[in-house]
Structure formats: C-alpha cells, structure tokens
Amino acid sequence: MSCCAHGVELTAAIGRASSQDEIALASRDLGNGSWQTSLSVPGMHCGTCIQSVEEALSRLPQVERARANLTTRRVAVTWRGTAPPDMIAALAAVGYKAHLDEAEERTFDPEMARLIRALAVSGFAAMNIMMLSVSIWSGAEAETRQAFHWISAALALPTLIYSGGIFYRSAWAALRRGRTNMDVPISIGITLAFGLSLYDTLHHGHQAYFDAATSLIFFLLIGRTLDHAMRQRARGVIGSLIRLSPRGATVERSDGSRDYLPIGEIEPGMAIILAVGDRVPVDGRVVSGTSSLDCALATGESMPVAVTTGSFVQAGALNLSAPVRLVAAARARDSFLAEMTRLMEAAEDGRARYRRIADRAARLYSPVVHLAAFLTFLGWMAVNGDWHNATSIAIAVLIITCPCALGLAVPIVQVVAARRLFDAGIMMKDGSAIERLAEVEAVCFDKTGTLTIGTPRADLRGVAPEALEIAGLLARHSSHPVSQAIAMAAPGAAGRHADLSEVSEQAGLGLEAHLDGQRYRLGRASWALDAQSAADGTVLSCNGKEIARFAIAETLRPGAVETVKLLRHAGLSVTILSGDRSSAVAGIAKALDIEDFAAGLLPGDKVARLAQAKAEGRRTLMVGDGLNDAPALSAAHVSMAPATAADIGRSTADFVFLYDSLAAIPAALDIAHKAGRLVRQNFAIAIGYNALAIPVAMAGYVTPLLAALAMSVSSVIVVANALRLRPAGHTIEEEVAPSAERLRMVAAK
Template sequence: MSCCAPPLALDGASDPSAARQEIRLASRDLGNGLRQSDLSVPGLHCAACIRAVETGLARLPGVAQVRVNLSTRRAAVQWRGEEAPELLTALAGLGYPGHLFESDAEGTDPERDRLIRALAVAGFCAMNIMLLSVSVWSGAEPETRQAFHWISGALALPCLLYSGRIFFASAWAVLRRGRTNMDVPISIGICLAFALSLYDTIHDGPHAYFDAATSLIFFLLIGRTLDHLMHEKARAAVRGLMRLAPRGATVLDTDGGRSYLPLAEVAPGMRIALTAGERVPVDGIVEEGASELDCAIATGESAPQSVSSGMAVQAGTLNLSGPLTILATAKAESSFLAEMVRLMEAAEGGRARYRRIADRAAALYSPVVHATALIAFLGWMMATGDWHRAITIAIAVLIITCPCALGLAVPIVQVVASRRLFEAGIMVKDGSAIERIAEIDTVAFDKTGTLTFGRPQLVDPASIPAVDLAIAAAIARRSSHPLSRAIAAAAPEAGLALTDIREHPGFGVEAELEGHCYRLGRAEWALAEAGGQPESGTMLSRDGALVARFAFAETLRPQARAAVDALRADGLSIVLLSGDRPVAVQPIAGRLGIDAVSAGLLPAGKVERLAALAAEDRKVLMVGDGLNDAPALAAAHASMAPASAADIGRNAADFVFLHDGLDAVPTAIAVARAAGRLIRQNFALAILYNALALPVAIAGYVTPLIAALAMSLSSILVVANALRLDAGKAQVRAGTDTRQAGKLAPACEPGE
C-alpha cells in the first residue's frame, strides 16, 4: 500500500546561507569537482514521494544526480560548484522537509509510536461502534437507535481527529501542491461518511455510517503500520555497523603530547595511539608496536591476526593485546568501515526499486476511484435528482473500492509465515524477504560460523601424552587466543605451579615449570632455539625441544550435509564464498560436495561476486554470520544468519535461525514458497472482489455500511486464506542427520 506521511517541520534551514554552508562542510569529495551530500527526509513513504524529491532536487543548479533510498529515507545528492545548492530549502518547498543525515544519530522512532497509538485508538473506536451497530441494524426502537447513533458519533470523532489525521495531513500535503495519492480518496470517503452520518443523526435518519468510517481507518492503519516496521528493519543494520566506529581518537602531537579529537577531525598523516581493547578509528599503517587484531569485520575469521610495524590496519578492527601507534592514511569518511556502510546502503537502495514498481501500479488507484465515484454521483443526480441518495452511493463506491484486501494480501501472509517459521526456530527480520527468498535459485554460504561453528577444536587429544597435554592446557589457560582455549578445553585443570608467565603477541605463551622453559605457540617461535628444519603449526616445546604437536579442526554445523543435499535436490545451485584461505576452505567444500568455491574474499569481493551472479539473472540467498558478511547479506536477493552471528550480521540478515542446525535454510525456503502461492491467491481474491463489488455499488444496491462490511469481508477472506499455510508441508525432505553434529572437518593448518 502506498502512502505519504505528513511533512515534518524543517530543522536548521530557516537561514538558507547558513544551511548551504553546513551542507558544504558536511559533504564528501568524490573527485573531479563532484561532491555528495546525504540528507535525511523522514516524509518519504512511497513512489510518489520519491519521484517528487528526485525530480525537484534534480532541477537545482549544479545538481548532477539524486538517488533516494526508501528504506533509510535518505537522499544522496551529487553536485558541483563552489557553493552548495539550496537543498534543504528546495525540500521544504516540495513538502518534504529534511535535514543533514547524521551517521551516529540514535533515538526512538516517533513515526512508529504515532502509528501504533493511532491504530490503538482506531481499533477501540471501531470495535465499539460495530457492537452498537449490531443492535441498530437488528431493529432497535427509534429512541434506542437515536441514542446509539449519538454514542457512535461521539466514539467516531476521536478516531477521525486522532487516527484519521495520518491520512488527512498526507492528502492535504499533496493536494496543495497539485498532486494526488491514495490518501486523497480515502480521506474524502471518510469525511463524507462521517458528515452524512452526522446529518442523518441530527435529522433522526434511520441509518448512520460511523462504523464504516472508523472501520476503514482501522484496517488501513494495520497495513500502514506493518509497512513502516519493515522499513525500520532495513535501517537497523546500517545503524549497528556505524556503532563499530569509535567517536574519536587519541592523536600524538609533534611535541609528544596527546589530544583527543572527534573522529571527523582525524586527518591523513596524524599519528594515533591505540591501546588494547580499542577499535582502529581510521585506516592506517602501524608505526610502532606489535599486537593482534580481531579482523572478523574484514575476513570473517575468528582467529586473531598479528600486526607489527609497517603493516596496514583497517577501521573497525579491534586491537586485542598490545599498544600500537598507527599513521592515519585516510579520513573516517573514506575508511574501510565507511565503505562497508555505503555498500549496505547501496544494496538497500537497489532493493527499493522493486517496491517502486508495486507503488506505481497502486498509484493508478486514486484517479480511477475519483472518477468512478464522481460519475456515480453525477449519474444518480441526473437520474433521480436526489442528492442524498447520490452522495450515499458515491460514498459507498469510495469505501467498497478501498484497497484493504490488496493491502493485506501480502502482510497477512507474511505474519502467518513468520509465525510458522518462528515455530521452526527461524526469526523473520524483514517481511518482504519471505517473498524474495521464495524466488531464489542459488544459495551462497559463508564458511566460518555458518557451515562450521567457527570454533577450533583439538584433533585427537588422546594421541598426546596426558602429562604433556596437561602442561599445554595449564599454559593455554593464561591466554584468550582461540587455539589456546581449544587446548585448555581438552584437559582438566592439573594444578601445575607455573611461574614467569609471559604472552608474546602473535607468537604464543611462555612459562617456567620445575626449572624448564616451556613455550606454546607458533612452531618457528617455540623451536627457535633448536635450529634445524623450519616447521609450522602450533607446538609445545621444552627448552627449545619439541614436546607435542597440536592439530585443530572446525566442527560442521548439524545437518550441514543434509541441508546442502536438500537444497541441491530442489534444483538450487550451491556456492561457497569465504574470506578464509583456500587451504582452509577446500576441505569443507569437499565434505559437503560444493564445487563452486571462492576463497580469500574481502567484503567488497563478496558483494562483487553476488553482483556477478545477479548479472547472470541469478537470485541469490546469502547465508553468513561474520561482520565481513554484512554488506553481502544486504546485497543479496535474500539473506540468513545464525543466532550466533555478530550483531551486525544478524541486523543485516532477513532471517535469523535460532537452532544450530542448517536445516533452517531449506525449511525457510519451503515455507516461503508456500506463502508465495497464498499471496498470489490473495491477490486474485482481492481483484475478484473489486470486479464484483464495484458494479453493484454503482448500481445503488450497496449502502456505506454494507460497503464497509464488504470491504471487511474481503479482508477476512484474505486473512482466512493466509491461515491455510501448513507448516507440516514445509519440512526438510532430507530429515535430520544427528550423527553429523559430532564430525570434524579440517578447516585450517595446525597452529593457524
């Protein structure tokens, strides 16, 4: 359903020159004299809004391109020139006041709260008026009928003034600028029904249609609220990713002093002091120090990466163990993290184009209904000369053609499907994704944390002497490294008296025991004193001599092979996209029978791979969990993530499965396909209803109340059809292979 929210008050644009200066300062340099300004436009809600903003801003001198993102309600404007265009003033003149977009803006959602309050008021009034109408239409005495009409009118008034203002304000905002939208006929029908009902109540008429006006508002608000909540889900991932950026950085001055600067003021060439536990604020190069970084946002790997002098670091990665001094090489707006945010927003903007097609089709509703109601009124006036009858029929035409059934055709099935999926342990983050996942023909999996749990586990600990394993476990408990945790979990606490314990970032842990020096970590470091042939992997040494070798593997998720086989049996292509090294990816792909494998991909590389598949007219479901998967999850036709995924991955995904098993993937596809069939049936029912009801209403056989009841009946039919969704038919055909839960698959070289 298309709609337009009432314009908000313009913030910060009362002084055009000051606003233009602020826009220039906040703009981003794209090169070749081109700059980009991002504006927040809260009043964007439908295709008509998008066309008005894009067309209006494009007319301004110096504006090169305007791109509106319906999901995030942002307008990205590219412009040239020494002075910024008067963008905020132009937006206000178009009826869509806005302000500069602030990346760290937080707070509540006033539009959601407003819709929910309006829905509650409309529901209360409509239900009570309908109860009173039952008595009236059942043949109440004239005195009782008149009293009930006045009570109904009193109940309808707050519904119109409070809940109806959402439609009235939207209709007035476009009418005064010579445009129209779907809220115009809705507002006319509501106001006419209330006015005629009030007239008949005052003149002791037998019928009043307060129930028709309030029921119309209530049903329309249901669809509008659901639509708004879906938009908010799309914005959550971008906001979560922005929170990974620190608000500022400790900059080292030339005289050795330190100062804390806001992130926006950090410029290339500045030296930044970074302590353990802090995130890297901007892209840079390590000047001093050695440490380990959690680079999951970039590679998806849980294993920390060692960095030292001369190595590049990326914004958003987490410094784990040692202090670093880095030289900034980019501003915050040009950093790796900012690029990821832009990738996600670009993906959402592309996704919004699918919604525009439906909005443009729905926009035809308004002029058609206006013309039909007017013709009905004029025709009956000419035929009978009875204005009361003519206007009653016109109201009936306006109400009976209300697109409630069309508006509920998709959301109600999405609600039922969401409940069915929740019963199967799958959370739906975006209702429109149920339709999109039913269309997919390719499934792309991430490796670490998706096909596997992403946690290393020690292979065959029984082959290591118990004494040596106990010593290694005691040393490993002094480190938070994932491989150390795997060794510590393989042996119980032995109470060994370790002394002089030291952790060497990027190498391992060293400790003294009974006069001997033990080292647990990289082979080249642990065996440095022994010389001889270089070795690799994770090892335990005593006084430089080899004591034990450790090999690690990742655990496949339960039902991983069964899920892949079920998807392949349904005719879907399977692709593996991973940021890990090929030597770690190939064994997993081999065990699952996946031939199409791309390893060593950065976030942008995954998005490019998905774009290449889309260019082949493939519709891809992306299943991933890491921070580095967030742009790919947003760019895919549909996306899923496990509950164990990082916050950003969960926010970016359309679906989140709560259980460990990968059988959630084919289950979600099966439920979505069943839901797709019901959506098409609902559309057919809604179209058939309008085809039958409209001629009857024009012929004068329908009162406004019957029109409202017919509209409600069409909605009830749509809801009843949606409830036919049978979760029992949407189970994974391959079943559950519980034996696979305990199997290990080599995922990395020992010690990596």
C-alpha cells in the same frame, strides 16, 4: 524593503545555516565523498507518500539515492559534496515536515494516541447513530424519525470534523500540490454521504446515511490503527535493540579523573570503566580485568563468554561478573548494536516486484475510482433521471472501492516476516530480499568463517599427558588461534604457572619458555626443532627435540552437516567457493558430502562463478563472511552472512544471522516461501473483492453503509491472513525439523 523584512530574512537564513550545520554533523561518512543522512518524516503514511518523498529528494543535484521507510517514517538520503543539500526545504515544498532523526527511544507515540482518540470518537458516534437507525428501520413515526435524524446529524458532524480530519488533512495536503492519494476519494465519499443525508433531513426524507458516514470513518480508522500498530510492532524490535545501548558510560581521563559522558560523545580511544550489570556502550577492547559477558544479542551464544585483556567486545553485551576497563574502538553510531538497529530499520526499504505492483495500483486508484463513480452517476441519471438515487449509488462506489486491502497486501506480510526472522535470529536488510530468497535454486558457501568457525580444533591422538600439560601451560600465554585450540584441549595446570619463566612469543613462529631448567618451544616445527623436520606443523620441543606433534583441524560450524543435507534434499544445488588451498577445501567438502567445490579463488573469480550461474538461469544464494566475499555477496541473487562476518560483509549481505548455527538458512528459506504464499493470497483477496464489489455497487445493490462494512472487512481479512505467519520457536534448532518438511514440499512442487 523594510528593516523588519530584512531582519526576518536574515533570521530565516541563519536558521537554515544552523540546520544545515546540524545535518552535516549528524551525517554518516560512507567514504569516497559520499555521506548518508537519516531524516524523520512523520507525515508519511502510504505508498504514494513514499514516492513523493523519494522523488522530491532525488531531484536535488547532490542526492545519489533516497530510500523511505514507512514503518519508522524515516528517509535515508545518500549525497555527495562538502555541504549537505537543503533536504528539509525540499520536503517542505511537497508538504512534508522533516527533522533530524533522534536516537533516543520514544515512550509515547503521539500518532497512536491521536488514532485511538479519533477511533473512540467515531466508534461512539457510529454505535449510537446505528441504534437510532435501527429504530427508524423498525417503522418509527415521522416525527420520531425526523428527531432521530437530527440527533444523528448532531453526532455525525463533530465526528467528521475530529475523526475524519485525519483523512481530510491528508487529502488536502495532496490536492494543494496537484496530486492525489487514497484519502482523497475517502474524504469525498464521507462528505457526500453526510451532505446527502443532511439534505434528506432538511426535506423530511425517509432515509439518511449518517450511520454510513460515521461507520466508514470508524472502520477506516480501525484499519489505519491496526496498520500503525503492526508497524510499531516491527519498530518495537528496533526499540528493543536501542534499549540495549546505555545512554552513557563512565570514561576515565588521562589524568585519572572520571566523567559520565553521553554515549554520543564517546570517541575511539577513550578508556571506559564497565561495572557489573552495565552493558557495553560501544565496540571496544578489554585492556584490564577479567569477566564474563552475556553476548546473546551479538552472537547468539547462550552461555556467558569469558573476556580478558585483549578481548574484543561488542556493544550491547552485558557485563556479568567483574569490572573491566575498555578502550573504545568505534563511535556509538558505528558500533555493532547501531548496525543491527539499522538492519532492522532497513527491512522495508527495498520494494520488491509485488510491492511495486501495489504502489502502481495505489497510484492508479484515485483516477479510476473517481471515473467509476462519475460514470455510475451519469449512468443512473440516464436510466431514471433521479439525481438523489444516482448520487447515493455513486457514493457507495467511492466507499466500497477503497484500496486498503491492496495497499496492505505486501507491507503487512513484509513487516510480519521481518519480525518472524528476527525471532529466529535473522536480520533482514531489504524487504525485496524475502522474495528473492524464495526464488533461489542454488546455494554457494564460502568456507573459512562460514562453513567453519574461526576456532580450530587440536587433535591430541598420540600426545602424552605430560607433554600435553606443558603445551597447555605455554599455549595459555598466547591469543593465537592454534595456541587457543591447544589450551582448550589441555587439562588445567594452573598450579605450575609459577614454574614457567622467560615466556616469550615470536610472531609467526611460536612460544618459548623455560621450565625446570629446560627450554621448551611450541610452534612451527622448522623453528622449534634443531634438526630439519621432514614435515612442517605444530610441535612441542624440549631443548630442540620433538616431544609432541599436534594436528590442527578446522571446526565445522554448528548445523553445517544437517543444513547441507536439508538443502540438497529440498532440490537445491550446493557449492563451495573458497580462496583457501585445495587440500583444506577438499577436506571440508568431503566432511559435508559436497561434490562441487572450487579452491584458490580470488574475489573476482567468485563473482565470475555467480555470473555464470545467472547466465544459465540459476538464481543463487551466496553465504559468506569475509572481506573477499563482499563482491560475491553483492553479485548474488540474494546473500547471507553470519554476525561474525567482516563489517563490509555484514553491510553487503541481504540477511545477517546472529546464531552460530547454519540452521538459520533453511529457517529463512521456509519463512520466505511462506511469506510469498501469503502475499499472493493477499493479492487474490484484494483483487477478488474489488472484482465482486464494484459491479454490485454500480448496479445499485449496495448502500453506503454496506459499502463501508464490506471495505473494512476486506482489510481485516488481509491483515489476519498476514498474521498467519506464526511466531518463531524458542530456539533456532526448533526451526530445523519443520523447515525441512516444508522445503521438501516446495521442492516437490
């Protein structure tokens, strides 16, 4: 082997090593030896592509799972080991170029620009050829007809090469690797239509189907452009989240110097200076300064949220009033905003029962259609022996059976439903979840953090105003939830803060301070009082004597009462599964009028309850938020979690709702039922169209031009039907009333 050849091999080897190093650095550590890598695969455009990409990656020995996302044209690969497998080479072997995913948003979509240019060329040619065809059909003389045919051929040829190249390239990429896709019969159909028309023109025939070939390309490109635009619409939601994350932040070094670092270089522990008008770049904690943040994205809170030293802030929140200093608690890719982005990107990853049926139908399409066209050709040759007529009818069969409507039936509905849910403040992780949600017959709630919110409420009945003022002064020195509840309930007494002295907090016990020469304690009765208290609780004492006692109660999550009533009215059973003490669970159950509840449950106990429900044939929706709920969320038929849930809870749940209100649950159920109906309608439209069109085309009653028109109309009808999933209201509360009525109708059926 020559030195030059050795050099080429060495360069290629170095390139592969460099690529593998980059993949390793960009991979996310999932723990337990597993890693996840996100690759961009721009060549994916149909269900067959998804299957090919996932199968190619799954064959690699280190790969545990590969999930392709057609909307974003990305694939998430989970693998094990110390070094990543050669995923890019594996995809290249089956005809797909791949590269590391880029976090930065693209303002220019080259695929959309290419589709629009191809659509414009085909539209121009189709309209002009149609005008010439009208003259021919009107009875033009032989010389005029022949001239018009040649002009039509001159317009059609560049259209096939440029606009039809989109289908030709895809078909060739499939054929050269021994597989087929829906673009193969399309390419054959338009090529045969053009070839037969050119033959007729050369032999002075009366008819030519240049109009059919160009119109077919035009209508197919309309469907493909609409599909791409719809997917970009869902991708636009993700882009809106990405835009909320700044490209960098001002970092303060240990020596006091400041640098502006790209967001990808910010590490946990770095000090960040957040100016007014800046968005929080990564999750962090305030170490100095007081301000108000717009946290609508993270929590759905419509009012500004006050933050001060010790407050935890999430990426994407907007700083409104004053500069603050943060300490980063996570990298950008591990922050809340990045997680929300991944949730939206995962909306199409899971393929439900309907989606799998559509994929199987698309895989069967090519051989079935080729066989039907071939049998049609043989049949008409046997009938009249006219190869020209037989070929024309076979072309019509190829064109009219294009499975665009069937291929769009499910993904279009799921894309629209994902956007619909996002508008209602709900993130969908898995496309199959929307179908599973429509099947639920029971709803199980965790209590703490789900039916209730983390902020307790102080009952002030029987507390003297002066005692409440002193309690408020003490409580404002602690971030403990009970102290915060008392501080919120107490009247403002900022003028007396200077009178407090020697303020200290005893962990797990309470607060102590001196005021006007007296010692005050706020906390556990057993600690605050000199004498033994008969009943423990939260008390305010002066020199060891009780002067006020506070009853602390949990606060129901907004919309909890209405949501439970709504679910029960819809025929769904409602249960509380909680690990809290029995008295606390019973009180919440009574407030919500829920008769079926269980307390003191361990995580395994909740899973066992859900397994029992499954064995009894009941499909259950689990709604929980904590670390102890993660096994139950995973075991349930479908699951939801609030945005305030623990990280593992949000990761495990199929849906995450951003608003505080539980009204998100009936709203999501409503969307799920509507999406299910639309999917069934789309399948009925696609199947009905093919059942009617194929026999008519095989009988010879359809020209290639009419076949192109019929196929395109069916696709447009399916897309239009999916778009009937109307936009969300302005607030989640606007969804409750219509959701209640529709859920009642579903239950009645």
